[in-house]
Amino acid sequence: MKKRITLLLAIAMLFALSVPCFSIPAVAETDDGAEAVLMSSDGIEFERGAFDDIVKMAQPGDVIKLLSDVLTRTQISLHGDNITLDGDGHTIYYGGTDYIFHICGGDASYHGGDNTCDDKPVGTVYLKNFTAKFIADRAGGIKTYNRTSLHCENVNIFSDDLGHLSARNCKSDDITYTYINCNFITTGQAIFTFRPDQTLNIYGGYFESHTARALRVNDGMTANIYGAIFATRNLNSDSAAAKSTGNLNMAGCTFINFNGADTFITEEGKGTTIGADSSLILNTTEGNYSIATLLEGVKLNISGGTPASTSNTSIKFGGSVKDNGIRFRTTVDSAAIARANSLKDDDTKISFGTLIVPIEYLDGQTIFNEGVAKLVGCEYIDIKAKDGIVNELNGDVVLNAALVDIKAEHVNTEFTAVAYFEYVRDGITVREYGLYDAVANTASIAGLAVEAEADVSATETATHMYKTADGKYSPYTAEQQAVIAAYADLAK
Numbered sequence: 001m002k003k004r005i006t007l008l009l010a011i012a013m014l015f016a017l018s019v020p021c022f023s024i025p026a027v028a029e030t031d032d033g034a035e036a037v038l039m040s041s042d043g044i045e046f047e048r049g050a051f052d053d054i055v056k057m058a059q060p061g062d063v064i065k066l067l068s069d070v071l072t073r074t075q076i077s078l079h080g081d082n083i084t085l086d087g088d089g090h091t092i093y094y095g096g097t098d099y100i101f102h103i104c105g106g107d108a109s110y111h112g113g114d115n116t117c118d119d120k121p122v123g124t125v126y127l128k129n130f131t132a133k134f135i136a137d138r139a140g141g142i143k144t145y146n147r148t149s150l151h152c153e154n155v156n157i158f159s160d161d162l163g164h165l166s167a168r169n170c171k172s173d174d175i176t177y178t179y180i181n182c183n184f185i186t187t188g189q190a191i192f193t194f195r196p197d198q199t200l201n202i203y204g205g206y207f208e209s210h211t212a213r214a215l216r217v218n219d220g221m222t223a224n225i226y227g228a229i230f231a232t233r234n235l236n237s238d239s240a241a242a243k244s245t246g247n248l249n250m251a252g253c254t255f256i257n258f259n260g261a262d263t264f265i266t267e268e269g270k271g272t273t274i275g276a277d278s279s280l281i282l283n284t285t286e287g288n289y290s291i292a293t294l295l296e297g298v299k300l301n302i303s304g305g306t307p308a309s310t311s312n313t314s315i316k317f318g319g320s321v322k323d324n325g326i327r328f329r330t331t332v333d334s335a336a337i338a339r340a341n342s343l344k345d346d347d348t349k350i351s352f353g354t355l356i357v358p359i360e361y362l363d364g365q366t367i368f369n370e371g372v373a374k375l376v377g378c379e380y381i382d383i384k385a386k387d388g389i390v391n392e393l394n395g396d397v398v399l400n401a402a403l404v405d406i407k408a409e410h411v412n413t414e415f416t417a418v419a420y421f422e423y424v425r426d427g428i429t430v431r432e433y434g435l436y437d438a439v440a441n442t443a444s445i446a447g448l449a450v451e452a453e454a455d456v457s458a459t460e461t462a463t464h465m466y467k468t469a470d471g472k473y474s475p476y477t478a479e480q481q482a483v484i485a486a487y488a489d490l491a492k
Helices: 051-057 334-343 370-376 445-454 478-488
Strands: 036-039 045-049 063-066 070-072 076-079 083-094 101-104 123-134 142-145 148-159 164-166 176-180 183-186 191-193 199-203 206-209 215-217 222-226 229-232 240-244 247-257 262-266 279-283 299-301 308-316 325-332 351-358 381-384 389-391 397-404 415-425 428-433
Touching: 036 051, 045 051, 051 063, 051 070, 051 076, 076 083, 101 123, 101 148, 142 148, 148 164, 183 370, 199 428, 247 334, 308 397, 308 445, 308 478, 325 351, 325 415, 325 445, 334 415, 334 428, 351 370, 351 397, 381 397, 397 415, 445 478
Parallel strands: 063 083, 070 083, 076 101, 083 123, 101 142, 123 148, 142 164, 148 176, 148 183, 164 191, 176 199, 183 206, 191 215, 199 222, 206 229, 215 240, 222 247, 229 247, 240 262, 247 279, 279 299
Antiparallel strands: 036 045, 036 063, 308 325, 325 397, 351 381, 351 415, 389 397, 415 428
16 A cells, blocks of 8 residues: 655655566556547547557557556557657556567568668657556567667656667668656666667656666767766676767766766777767766776766755744745756756756655665656655745855645654756756755754754854753744754654
């Protein structure tokens, strides 16, 4: 049963991250029993029915739209140019053992060796707005064939194999793979592109592999990547958060090692280049990093710094009881702001926000972002920054997000936060997250009250000027001390 914590601000249903198979769900049904609808691109409905049947009916130019969560044991084959699968926020549970998606936008009749379909046109298939989870071992995510371009938007895939594999079929120029705010958590490589002359575009998102590289870009490929996070948990020195022999143009990308794995590797002497305007953040304490020597001019931060770090929690005092709460303060580095300003489209603005969840449901996980939250379809608190933004003289931006009206039964609940900022690039909203820190980003209001109550001085100072009941001095007014005492008395 899902646990619920009810707040005036929102309801948060949080979870523990895992990659093993998911249990078979009880999926919701529509009034007429239909799981999906087949329609034209301009919304004219052709057919409603079972998801597997609707997929088989799809022709080039059609749109498949989910009407509910679905459970299928049949591989989802999408063959034909300009086919769209729109999940409309639903979840696809897959019980097969091959790739969940078999996609061919080009010539679907050919599945052999190289070159026999080189003269065929490139077809594009669109996937958007759904989460896909496997309920069987060795189920992969997406496999594309035969002159196929792929466009994924707001797609979350959790698989026991590769996330997206582009197969070695046919001439590969003019093929483009685009991921917009996607999240892949996989056992194998999250994104594995084989062929030269292809283009890979990634806008935001989180890509994690448990046994291999999160990203592999091969010879001759060009990758344009903005604000994405890549992570690996593998201890094998041959694997890394990313490995490339292609041409990389990156901005605001973060590469994370878990358990001492290598962080980021490009192979010198194999044509690897990284654009001089790239900005990489390598968050590594034990693992190695290796950058080809020809990358002069690349801005590189090896210190583990983050574009947005939430490092201050405090009590938020309000005019009434319901306005009291926890304040999470985040500093967004001036360099990240400058980079976002240089990348964003004209006449657009940078926006900010903070996600908040009770930490107990994260079960010690090292990453928290929107994609990870969607692993079990949970809700979370997303506070869009409107007020509480401070522009520092050095160019940093400070965000203040407050969780208020915390009920008595939750005063000892520890809440944790991660901040983000967004900008528009090529008409696409890119969200960059700060790295999640389970210590610095976490607090309960009762715990904060105990710390505040202990913050006293024996003598009056410039910061401690308000007398306490026992004759010491506090930085808090008498009214604030009363609020602190009320919460501290409830601390466990």
